[in-house]
Amino acid sequence: MTTARASGPLLLGVRHHGPGSARAVRAALDAARPRAVLIEGPPEGDALLSLAADEQMRPPVALLAHAVDDPGRAAFWPFAEFSPEWVAIRWALAGDVPVRFIDLPAAHSLAMAEAGTDRDEGSAEEDGPPAAVPVDPIRVLAGTAGYDDPERWWEDVVEHRAPGSGEAAGPLAAFAALGEAMTALREVYGDGGHPRDAVREAYMRVQLRTAAKEFGDDFAVVCGAWHVPALRTRTTLTADRALLKGLPKAKAELTWVPWTHQRLARHSGYGAGIESPGWYQHLFAAPDRPIERWMTKVAGLLRDEDRFVSSAHVIEAVRLAETLAAMRGRPLAGLSETTDAIRAVMCEGSDVPLALVRDRLVVGSTLGEVPDTAPAVPLQRDLTRQQRTLRLKPEAGERETEFDLRKETDASRSRLLHRLRVLGIGWGEPAAGRGSTGTFRESWRLRWEPELYVRVAEAGVWGTTVLSAATARAESDALAATALAEVTALAERCLLADLPAALPVVMRALADRAALDTDVGHLADALPALARTLRYGDVRSTDTTALGEVAAGLAERICVGLPPACTGLDADGAEALRRQVDGVHTAIGLLAGAVPSSADGLRERWRAVLHKLAVRDSVAGVIRGRAARLLLDDGHLDQDAAARLMGLALSPGTPPADAAAWIEGFVGGAAGGGMLLVHDERLLALVDSWLTGVPADTFTDVLPLLRRTFSAYEPGVRRTLGDLVRRGPAPAGSPGNGPAGGGTTAPGFGPVLDTARADAVVPVLRLLLGLDEHPATAEPEAPDAPAHPGRPATAAPARHDDPHLGETA
Known part of the structure; x- marks a missing residue:
C-alpha cells in the first residue's frame, strides 16, 4: 500500500486480489478513519454498493455491466474476500462511511470496447489491454530486487508480512517504497503500453476534486498501485476534461453476479488474476x-x-x-x-x-452468492426460481448427473436444461451415460460459468420466462434456418425441451425445406434427428404424427437417391457417406416402430438399397463393405454370401487400397466387427490371407487404414484375434475341424456346427433353468433315443484331456 497524506487524500495503492494488501488497507483505514472511501470501479455501481453488506452476499462476486441494446457486450469487476477493494467497501459500510466508485464509467468502457479500443472485461480485472503488455511493473521490480519470479517477490514483500507488531509502520513503509518505485517506473515507461490509462486516470482525478470539495482531504482512495503516481500528478481540471471529451457512450446496466475462484486464477485467461486464489483465501482467513x-x-x-x-x-x-x-x-x-x-x-x-x-x-471451486434483492433481468429471476424449485443448484465445479424421465422432477430438470440449450445458455451438456437401450434415462454434464449470466441477459430479449424465451427463440431459428438439417435438429430440441407452441412453426419450416432440398446428403443428415425426435416424443407423451409423416417421406426419397450418390466419391466423401448410411439405417429401424403404417414397405425398400450398394462395383469400397455388414447383422445376408462378397472384394485383382476400404466398412468400428472375425473363421482366414499377400510396396499405403480399423476394437477382442492368427490354420482332418472335417480352419473352429459337442451342454443348461425335477437321479438318455428329433443323442461328458474343452463352449 502506498500512502501520501502530507498534502492530499490518503492514497492506498494496492495489487488487486492480494490478502496482504487487503490487511494493510484495513489497518490503514482503522488508523486514519477517513470521512469517505473512493474505490477503483465503475461509478454506475454506486447504487449496488449497499448490497455488499447483505448477509446473503458471499464473495467471490463480480459487478456485471452490459450494454442495454446489446447484452453480449459485457464487462466484469470481480471481488474476492481478500480483495483490498472489497475490504475497503465492507469497512466503509460497517462504519456508515460514504463509499463510491471513481473509475471510468462502464458506459464509456463498453462503448470503447465496441469501437475496438478496449477489451470486453472490466478494468478492475486488468490494468491494461488483453494483448501482451509491454511493461509488467511487478516483474520489473522483482527483477531489480534479484528475483526471477515476480509472484515470489510480491509475496515476500507484501503478502507474507506478519500483521503483528509494527503494523502501523512496517507494511505502510513497504508500500510507500512501492509507490516510489511505481513513480520511477511511470517516469521511465509512461503509460507502460496501456494507452487507455490516461483517460481513466483523468476521470479519477476529476472525481478526487469532487470529493475534495465535499470532504476536504479527509478521504481515502483504494486503487491499483500503478495509478498512484498519476493521481498525485497536479493537472488542471480543464486538461482532464479535455481528455474525456468525445468519448463514446452506451447505455449500461449493472448488477452483482456470483464469481468463482477458477475465474480469479490467472490460467483462466484474465490477466489481473492470481495463480492461487484458494491459497490467498487461506492466507487472508488464517493469519x-x-x-x-x-x-x-x-x-x-x-x-x-x-x-x-x-x-x-x-x-x-x-x-x-x-x-x-x-x-x-x-x-x-x-x-x-x-x-x-x-x-x-x-x-x-x-x-x-x-x-x-x-x-x-x-x-479451489468456490462459487459466490448474491442477494435475491440484486437487480436482474426477468429471465434471470425465472431461471433462479426454477433452479430452487427443482433443487438444481449452480456449481462451479463440473459434475455429471443422471435423470430418470419417468420421474416428474427429473423430467422437469431435463426440460429446463434443454430449454436453456435452445437459448444458447450452455449450463449443461448431454453426456454419454451408463449403457442402456432405454429412452427414459438422460445423463448431463453440468458446469456453471459466470459468463452464463451474460448469456442469460442476452436471451432476455426473447422473453421474461425460460419457456416463453425458448419458444420465441425456436420460432425465430426455424424461420431463419437455411439448411434442412438445421430445422430437423431444431425440431428435436423442441421435443426435448417440451416447446409445443413452437412446433407448428418448426414443422412448417421443416416441410418447406424438405420439399425443396434434393441433396441426398442433406436428407441423410436430417433423418436421424427426426427419428430420435419420434423416439423421445413417445417417451414424453408428445404427439408426433405430423413429424412421422415427414420423416417417412424423407426416408423414401433417400432410398431413391442414395445408390446414384454413392458412386464417384473420393476417400473423404466415401467415409462421410458411410457415416450417413449408418445413421439412416438406425433411423429407419426407429421409424419402422414409430410409423407402423409404412413400416414393412420402408424396411423392404431400404433392404433393397443395401443389396444394391453391397454388390455394385462402382460404389466405394467402404460403403459396399458397410452395406454387406448391415445386411449380415439384420439376418438378410447369410454367412456364405458374406464370405463370397469378402472373397470378391479381397481378390488379387482388387487394388489393396480398395480392399482395405472394404474391410474397414465391413468390420470397422467398435460395433462388433472384431467379434464377427473371432466367431467366423472363414472371414478371419480371408482377411489374413489377403493381408499376407499385399505387396510390400503398397503395404505402407493401406497400413494406416487397417490400423484405424482394428484399433477401435476392445483390447480383449484384439488379443483373441492375435491368438487365433498366431496359432494359424489347422490342417484338414485335425481335431480343430470337428467331425465334418474337410477344410483348413483356425484351431477351435469347425466348418459346420458340431451338434454332438453342443448337446453336451444341454444337461447343464436344463439344471440351471430348473427344467429337470430330479437332476441328480435323472437317467441319461439312450444313445438310440435322441431327446430332440433330427439331433444326435447327448454326447458323453467331455474328458478333461480333451484339447478343445472350454474352447467351443
Whole structure:
C-alpha cells in the first residue's frame, strides 16, 4: 500500500486480489478513519454498493455491466474476500462511511470496447489491454530486487508480512517504497503500453476534486498501485476534461453476479488474476499459523481420497516447508515451499495427487452468492426460481448427473436444461451415460460459468420466462434456418425441451425445406434427428404424427437417391457417406416402430438399397463393405454370401487400397466387427490371407487404414484375434475341424456346427433353468433315443484331456 497524506487524500495503492494488501488497507483505514472511501470501479455501481453488506452476499462476486441494446457486450469487476477493494467497501459500510466508485464509467468502457479500443472485461480485472503488455511493473521490480519470479517477490514483500507488531509502520513503509518505485517506473515507461490509462486516470482525478470539495482531504482512495503516481500528478481540471471529451457512450446496466475462484486464477485467461486464489483465501482467513492450517487442509483432502496421511505427515511437511523457506531466505514459507513439502512428504514424490491439491485447494471451486434483492433481468429471476424449485443448484465445479424421465422432477430438470440449450445458455451438456437401450434415462454434464449470466441477459430479449424465451427463440431459428438439417435438429430440441407452441412453426419450416432440398446428403443428415425426435416424443407423451409423416417421406426419397450418390466419391466423401448410411439405417429401424403404417414397405425398400450398394462395383469400397455388414447383422445376408462378397472384394485383382476400404466398412468400428472375425473363421482366414499377400510396396499405403480399423476394437477382442492368427490354420482332418472335417480352419473352429459337442451342454443348461425335477437321479438318455428329433443323442461328458474343452463352449 502506498500512502501520501502530507498534502492530499490518503492514497492506498494496492495489487488487486492480494490478502496482504487487503490487511494493510484495513489497518490503514482503522488508523486514519477517513470521512469517505473512493474505490477503483465503475461509478454506475454506486447504487449496488449497499448490497455488499447483505448477509446473503458471499464473495467471490463480480459487478456485471452490459450494454442495454446489446447484452453480449459485457464487462466484469470481480471481488474476492481478500480483495483490498472489497475490504475497503465492507469497512466503509460497517462504519456508515460514504463509499463510491471513481473509475471510468462502464458506459464509456463498453462503448470503447465496441469501437475496438478496449477489451470486453472490466478494468478492475486488468490494468491494461488483453494483448501482451509491454511493461509488467511487478516483474520489473522483482527483477531489480534479484528475483526471477515476480509472484515470489510480491509475496515476500507484501503478502507474507506478519500483521503483528509494527503494523502501523512496517507494511505502510513497504508500500510507500512501492509507490516510489511505481513513480520511477511511470517516469521511465509512461503509460507502460496501456494507452487507455490516461483517460481513466483523468476521470479519477476529476472525481478526487469532487470529493475534495465535499470532504476536504479527509478521504481515502483504494486503487491499483500503478495509478498512484498519476493521481498525485497536479493537472488542471480543464486538461482532464479535455481528455474525456468525445468519448463514446452506451447505455449500461449493472448488477452483482456470483464469481468463482477458477475465474480469479490467472490460467483462466484474465490477466489481473492470481495463480492461487484458494491459497490467498487461506492466507487472508488464517493469519495465525497459516502453514500448519494449510497442511491440515491438504491432509484432510488426501484422506477423503483414500490416501494414507497421518498427523506425522502433517508435522513433517510443516517442518520441511519452514526449512525450505529458511534456506531460500524467505520471511515465511510460501506456496512453492508448501507445495514442495506436500509432494515429498504426503504425495511420495508424485505429481498426480498434487494436481488434486492444486485443483481443490490452491485454486479451489468456490462459487459466490448474491442477494435475491440484486437487480436482474426477468429471465434471470425465472431461471433462479426454477433452479430452487427443482433443487438444481449452480456449481462451479463440473459434475455429471443422471435423470430418470419417468420421474416428474427429473423430467422437469431435463426440460429446463434443454430449454436453456435452445437459448444458447450452455449450463449443461448431454453426456454419454451408463449403457442402456432405454429412452427414459438422460445423463448431463453440468458446469456453471459466470459468463452464463451474460448469456442469460442476452436471451432476455426473447422473453421474461425460460419457456416463453425458448419458444420465441425456436420460432425465430426455424424461420431463419437455411439448411434442412438445421430445422430437423431444431425440431428435436423442441421435443426435448417440451416447446409445443413452437412446433407448428418448426414443422412448417421443416416441410418447406424438405420439399425443396434434393441433396441426398442433406436428407441423410436430417433423418436421424427426426427419428430420435419420434423416439423421445413417445417417451414424453408428445404427439408426433405430423413429424412421422415427414420423416417417412424423407426416408423414401433417400432410398431413391442414395445408390446414384454413392458412386464417384473420393476417400473423404466415401467415409462421410458411410457415416450417413449408418445413421439412416438406425433411423429407419426407429421409424419402422414409430410409423407402423409404412413400416414393412420402408424396411423392404431400404433392404433393397443395401443389396444394391453391397454388390455394385462402382460404389466405394467402404460403403459396399458397410452395406454387406448391415445386411449380415439384420439376418438378410447369410454367412456364405458374406464370405463370397469378402472373397470378391479381397481378390488379387482388387487394388489393396480398395480392399482395405472394404474391410474397414465391413468390420470397422467398435460395433462388433472384431467379434464377427473371432466367431467366423472363414472371414478371419480371408482377411489374413489377403493381408499376407499385399505387396510390400503398397503395404505402407493401406497400413494406416487397417490400423484405424482394428484399433477401435476392445483390447480383449484384439488379443483373441492375435491368438487365433498366431496359432494359424489347422490342417484338414485335425481335431480343430470337428467331425465334418474337410477344410483348413483356425484351431477351435469347425466348418459346420458340431451338434454332438453342443448337446453336451444341454444337461447343464436344463439344471440351471430348473427344467429337470430330479437332476441328480435323472437317467441319461439312450444313445438310440435322441431327446430332440433330427439331433444326435447327448454326447458323453467331455474328458478333461480333451484339447478343445472350454474352447467351443
